[in-house]
Amino acid sequence: xxxxxxxxxxxxxxxxxxxxxxxxxxxxxxxxxxxxxxxxxxxxxxxxxxxxxxxxxxxxxxxxxxxxxxxxxxxxxxxxxxxxxxxxxxxxxxxxxxxxxxxxxxxxxxxxxxxxxxxxxxxxxxxxxxxxxxxxxxxxxxxxxxxxxxxxxxxxxxxxxxxxxxxxxxxxxxxxxxxxxxxxx
DNA sequence: TTAGTGATATCC
DNA sequence: GATATCACTAAA
Numbered sequence: 093x094x095x096x097x098x099x100x101x102x103x104x105x106x107x108x109x110x111x112x113x114x115x116x117x118x119x120x121x122x123x124x125x126x127x128x129x130x131x132x133x134x135x136x137x138x139x140x141x142x143x144x145x146x147x148x149x150x151x152x153x154x155x156x157x158x159x160x161x162x163x164x165x166x167x168x169x170x171x172x173x174x175x176x177x178x179x180x181x182x183x184x185x186x187x188x189x190x191x192x193x194x195x196x197x198x199x200x201x202x203x204x205x206x207x208x209x210x211x212x213x214x215x216x217x218x219x220x221x222x223x224x225x226x227x228x229x230x231x232x233x234x235x236x237x238x239x240x241x242x243x244x245x246x247x248x249x250x251x252x253x254x255x256x257x258x259x260x261x262x263x264x265x266x267x268x269x270x271x272x273x274x275x276x277x
Numbered sequence: 278t279t280a281g282t283g284a285t286a287t288c289c
Numbered sequence: 290g291a292t293a294t295c296a297c298t299a300a301a
Contacts, residue, residue, distance in 0.1 A: 172282025
């Protein structure tokens with residue numbers, strides 16, 4: 093079971109977002125218990141030029157973390173209720189990140205953080221430290237389809253239309269579903 | 278369809 | 290200091 097490296101996250105966010113689909117998000121709680129959820133959906137937010145990206149308006153107290161080195165965790169509170177998990181990608185000083193939008197076992201960005209007890213405490217920590225949160229590759233392979241990003245009505249039409257959301261391909265037949273579930277175990 | 282919830286940014 | 294805005298979810 094290989095933990096994903098700095099080199100994996102240092103690539104452009106579109107590549108990282110695509111390749112994170114199917115990987116295992118691993119959480120270690122304070123009491124030592126481990127949880128593993130398989131990532132099924134991500135979105136890429138690609139720097140100051142991307143009007144959907146939080147860093148679109150440059151550095152602020154909140155977006156400072158996006159300028160950090162690849163593998164830095166960005167967690168923020170959305171709508172006063174939901175913690176959303178992102179991982180910073182690319183070269184340092186490039187404010188880009190991948191939003192983890194869903195896992196197979198916990199669909200929805202707010203629901204997966206709830207399932208894994210992820211809060212703002214993890215903001216600015218590293219996903220490479222293998223302490224409280226990291227990502228593993230267990231060799232699982234799957235098809236990935238793209239779609240438009242969700243909930244970014246404030247962005248330019250051009251950026252809203254970009255296919256920067258990456259989703260584990262849905263199974264079309266019962267046979268495919270059986271094969272899929274077998275691979276999960 | 279809409280309420281709920283609070284940090285952040287932006288405007289006085 | 291006040292206000293508007295939100296990378297969402299569950300309930301109705």
